[in-house]
Amino acid sequence: MGFLYPGGLIFFVIVPVLIGAYLARERPARVIVSSAAAFRALRGFRRERFGGLPRLDWTFFLETLVLCLAVLAIAGVYVLRPSNPLAVVIDNSAAMQAKTSSGQSRFQLALAKVDAMLADEDGGSPVYVYVSAPQPHRFGAPYSTITEARAALAGLNPIDAPNQQSAVTAMLTDIASEGRFNRIIYAGANAFAAPIPPKIHAIAVGDAVPNAGIGSFSLRREAFGAEALHAALTVGNFSTESKTFEVAISGDGRELARAKLALGPGETGAVEFPSLAPAGIYRAELTPPDDFALDNVAYATAGAVRSVPIVFVSPTPRDADGLDSIPGVSVTTRTPDSFTPADLAAADLAIFEYTVPKDLPPVNSLLVMPPASDPVFDFTTTAAAPLQIAGWRNTDPLSDSINFRLLNLQRGEYLAQNQWMSAVVSGDGGALMLRGERGGHRFVATGFNPFPYLGRRNLPMSILTLNALGYLAGLGQSSAGFRTGQPWLVPAGVTRVILPSGRKRRTTPGTLFTDVDQQGVYDLETGDGSRTPRAINLADLSVSDLQNLPQFRIETTGGAEVQPANEKSSLSSDLIIAIIALLTLEALIAYRRRRRILAEA
Amino acid sequence: MFGLPDEFTPTFLAHLERLRFRTRQQFAGMGKGAHLSPKRGSSLEFSDYRHYSPGDDFRYIDWGLYGRTDKVYIKLFKEEEDLLTYVFLDASASMAYPAADNKFHAAMLTALALSYIALASGDRVMLRVLAGSKQTVEPTFVFGRHRIVELARRVEGLKPTGEYDFASTLSKELAAIRRAGKVFIVSDFLMMLNSITKGLSLFLAATMDVTAVQILGGRELAAQGLDGDVEVVDSESGERVRVSISERERRRYRETMLRLTRQIKSFCLKRGLHYSLYTTDNDFQQFFLRAVSELGLAH
Numbered sequence: 001m002g003f004l005y006p007g008g009l010i011f012f013v014i015v016p017v018l019i020g021a022y023l024a025r026e027r028p029a030r031v032i033v034s035s036a037a038a039f040r041a042l043r044g045f046r047r048e049r050f051g052g053l054p055r056l057d058w059t060f061f062l063e064t065l066v067l068c069l070a071v072l073a074i075a076g077v078y079v080l081r082p083s084n085p086l087a088v089v090i091d092n093s094a095a096m097q098a099k100t101s102s103g104q105s106r107f108q109l110a111l112a113k114v115d116a117m118l119a120d121e122d123g124g125s126p127v128y129v130y131v132s133a134p135q136p137h138r139f140g141a142p143y144s145t146i147t148e149a150r151a152a153l154a155g156l157n158p159i160d161a162p163n164q165q166s167a168v169t170a171m172l173t174d175i176a177s178e179g180r181f182n183r184i185i186y187a188g189a190n191a192f193a194a195p196i197p198p199k200i201h202a203i204a205v206g207d208a209v210p211n212a213g214i215g216s217f218s219l220r221r222e223a224f225g226a227e228a229l230h231a232a233l234t235v236g237n238f239s240t241e242s243k244t245f246e247v248a249i250s251g252d253g254r255e256l257a258r259a260k261l262a263l264g265p266g267e268t269g270a271v272e273f274p275s276l277a278p279a280g281i282y283r284a285e286l287t288p289p290d291d292f293a294l295d296n297v298a299y300a301t302a303g304a305v306r307s308v309p310i311v312f313v314s315p316t317p318r319d320a321d322g323l324d325s326i327p328g329v330s331v332t333t334r335t336p337d338s339f340t341p342a343d344l345a346a347a348d349l350a351i352f353e354y355t356v357p358k359d360l361p362p363v364n365s366l367l368v369m370p371p372a373s374d375p376v377f378d379f380t381t382t383a384a385a386p387l388q389i390a391g392w393r394n395t396d397p398l399s400d401s402i403n404f405r406l407l408n409l410q411r412g413e414y415l416a417q418n419q420w421m422s423a424v425v426s427g428d429g430g431a432l433m434l435r436g437e438r439g440g441h442r443f444v445a446t447g448f449n450p451f452p453y454l455g456r457r458n459l460p461m462s463i464l465t466l467n468a469l470g471y472l473a474g475l476g477q478s479s480a481g482f483r484t485g486q487p488w489l490v491p492a493g494v495t496r497v498i499l500p501s502g503r504k505r506r507t508t509p510g511t512l513f514t515d516v517d518q519q520g521v522y523d524l525e526t527g528d529g530s531r532t533p534r535a536i537n538l539a540d541l542s543v544s545d546l547q548n549l550p551q552f553r554i555e556t557t558g559g560a561e562v563q564p565a566n567e568k569s570s571l572s573s574d575l576i577i578a579i580i581a582l583l584t585l586e587a588l589i590a591y592r593r594r595r596r597i598l599a600e601a
Numbered sequence: 602m603f604g605l606p607d608e609f610t611p612t613f614l615a616h617l618e619r620l621r622f623r624t625r626q627q628f629a630g631m632g633k634g635a636h637l638s639p640k641r642g643s644s645l646e647f648s649d650y651r652h653y654s655p656g657d658d659f660r661y662i663d664w665g666l667y668g669r670t671d672k673v674y675i676k677l678f679k680e681e682e683d684l685l686t687y688v689f690l691d692a693s694a695s696m697a698y699p700a701a702d703n704k705f706h707a708a709m710l711t712a713l714a715l716s717y718i719a720l721a722s723g724d725r726v727m728l729r730v731l732a733g734s735k736q737t738v739e740p741t742f743v744f745g746r747h748r749i750v751e752l753a754r755r756v757e758g759l760k761p762t763g764e765y766d767f768a769s770t771l772s773k774e775l776a777a778i779r780r781a782g783k784v785f786i787v788s789d790f791l792m793m794l795n796s797i798t799k800g801l802s803l804f805l806a807a808t809m810d811v812t813a814v815q816i817l818g819g820r821e822l823a824a825q826g827l828d829g830d831v832e833v834v835d836s837e838s839g840e841r842v843r844v845s846i847s848e849r850e851r852r853r854y855r856e857t858m859l860r861l862t863r864q865i866k867s868f869c870l871k872r873g874l875h876y877s878l879y880t881t882d883n884d885f886q887q888f889f890l891r892a893v894s895e896l897g898l899a900h
Contacts, residue, residue: 042853
């Protein structure tokens with residue numbers, strides 16, 4: 001036992017002063033009597049008033065005790081407890097959901113083994129519990145007894161996120177290097193590579209589980225405006241046998257397509273569904289089922305299925321009429337005078353024809369024949385008629401599938417080289433099409449106006465236009481998708497996210513959303529109540545390989561020896577609780593006594 | 602019962618009717634009554650002789666004395682008149698505390714019981730109130746037992762409040778009543794002792810036959826309900842005294858109170874006054890049965 005702040009004991013000096021204040025502050029009950037004459041005679045006998053001897057009743061001793069406890073709390077009295085805590089590291093990653101041959105999941109098996117081991121430990125040792133996923137971290141506050149730790153462990157469940165191998169290894173290395181831990185119990189799927197630090201007791205529940213899983217499930221729209229979607233899945237067979245798998249795709253609960261795939265041991269294959277009917281949420285299911293059900297299902301949502309909102313800003317808004325003929329596009333027109341940046345809040349992309357915005361727009365934008373020398377883009381233009389195309393990039397999404405020799409540009413302007421935009425199509429007098437990225441957004445500038453030529457009469461121009469719009473709308477690209485355990489930025493306007501479990505989380509746009517431990521479809525809700533689904537899937541196929549798990553390699557250092565340590569356990573909080581309880585008790589008793597006196601008098 | 606307090610049961614009233622006032626001297630009354638008067642009258646009790654004068658009723662000539670002395674004397678007899686009874690009821694604020702003791706109610710019962718004894722004996726009663734909220738009682742003599750209901754109604758309308766100086770108040774009262782008679786003072790006598798003795802001495806000097814009835818509360822006498830640090834406030838003067846009451850202080854307080862009553866009693870007995878103490882924790886009817894002689898009463 002000792003004092004964290006021995007200087008606090010100086011306050012014992014003021015205890016007599018406080019006792020005096022106690023005597024002075026006591027306010028007597030006021031009672032009307034027939035005559036005070038007889039009481040006057042008692043004054044000579046009083047001993048309780050300030051300056052006299054204190055009346056040594058229970059209140060006096062109680063308050064003196066409270067004062068002494070307060071001084072001890074200020075001085076920070078502590079007791080020393082032997083503190084070589086026990087660390088328990090539990091692998092709670094998605095792989096721990098796999099069922100073992102005993103019928104239990106890996107996680108249940110690991111918990112049972114850890115619990116049995118803790119039951120044999122000294123009950124008074126503090127226990128630190130760590131979990132490995134989605135990021136390795138300590139679970140809860142340190143538990144002061146084994147019983148508390150066992151109760152906490154019983155409430156743990158595996159999540160749908162994978163382990164980050166390097167992070168888990170780093171954490172294990174750190175706690176193994178700390179001298180304070182007496183023992184480290186690890187229970188998980190991965191085994192340890194020799195040499196294993198002596199204080200680590202590893203419980204490996206990573207028996208090989210033959211498994212097959214879906215690695216990725218992506219959708220893309222082959223062409224801008226096309227209704228049908230192209231789905232691509234990767235399937236891995238991590239077993240020792242060749243198998244034939246079947247993948248079924250359903251959209252909004254209705255089966256849309258089905259395909260079979262034969263894969264050899266350890267082989268990975270791809271399944272494609274080139275023309276899936278539009279739906280809000282797609283679900284892929286792999287059969288036959290196996291002992292790790294999580295990766296047999298994958299979800300996808302087609303953002304392009306919804307209409308693409310476009311803001312068209314032009315002094316001649318009628319030029320946008322041709323865009324309306326493209327399926328899945330909704331166009332809002334503005335003149336340069338009526339346009340405000342707020343118009344872009346609900347737009348996926350903007351088109352500025354013969355004009356440019358005053359600030360860099362917060363959405364992907366197409367600039368058609370922009371004026372020269374604007375402060376934002378600072379284009380340099382040279383008017384010309386007709387325009388001659390001299391060259392183009394062959395491997396560019398903007399120039400894909402276009403026969404530029406058939407493109408006949410009657411009039412327009414050449415664009416000089418821009419600081420942050422590069423030429424995709426060039427002419428004799430300069431660039432005819434530029435593209436670049438700034439502020440996280442894509443920008444395309446053209447020296448000609450494609451809109452009057454949309455349609456079958458000028459097929460190259462139509463393809464070029466659709467390429468540009470598709471590039472700016474982010475379509476036609478394979479999306480990596482969202483993965484469990486990987487936070488993402490909350491999109492603009494989203495105020496609430498509804499998890500697959502149905503629970504709701506309030507969000508702030510622009511901040512990281514970290515509650516991504518479940519596989520499934522999350523609904524992103526905006527302030528006006530509209531919802532956008534977002535599919536979150538398990539990570540890539542490396543997680544599905546439950547047969548060839550990598551081993552942890554712990555680099556031990558000299559500090560690995562257990563150093564006997566004592567922990568100073570402060571009693572200040574206990575003392576404060578005791579003080580509050582005593583004062584409450586005194587107040588209650590004093591109040592009741594006062595009421596009784598007044599009632600009886 | 603019939604407009605009287607509940608304590609005035611038929612049995613109690615019958616008991617009161619058997620009681621008579623006992624006076625230590627003779628007082629002149631205002632009409633015929635049952636008490637000997639210093640006046641010469643026609644009662645059977647011999648008083649004196651005087652020489653016969655022409656015109657005297659010769660039926661009162663003492664013929665035996667004439668035979669022995671050869672002189673004619675007339676026998677004189679005492680007159681029997683009613684007794685003028687004054688009941689002073691203390692209605693000051695101190696009579697209201699402690700409220701649980703109902704001191705004023707006990708004092709009111711005492712005053713009414715004494716008044717009823719007088720009225721039942723054919724005497725005249727004047728009820729006078731010391732202090733009090735409003736004087737609902739007229740300071741006039743009432744006569745006849747039926748007037749007790751009227752007195753009871755008026756007394757019940759009193760509320761104890763205010764303060765008074767005992768000696769100076771009694772001095773004024775003495776000047777107002779003029780005629781001597783039987784005086785009952787019903788009070789808690791919680792005042793300075795010299796004021797009490799001074800006031801009572803005034804009545805003695807006026808040849809009054811005085812009975813002091815002290816009414817104290819049972820809880821008041823024991824300082825019951827007072828515990829720990831208490832600021833007591835005098836109900837009349839407003840004086841505040843901070844005391845800390847424990848068992849020892851409570852005992853000393855009781856001793857002080859009892860000493861005060863002993864001093865009053867001692868003064869009364871030495872000066873030929875009647876004195877009786879009634880504490881409200883005792884039964885009122887029992888008190889009247891037992892304190893007959895102390896109250897200056899006789900069967």
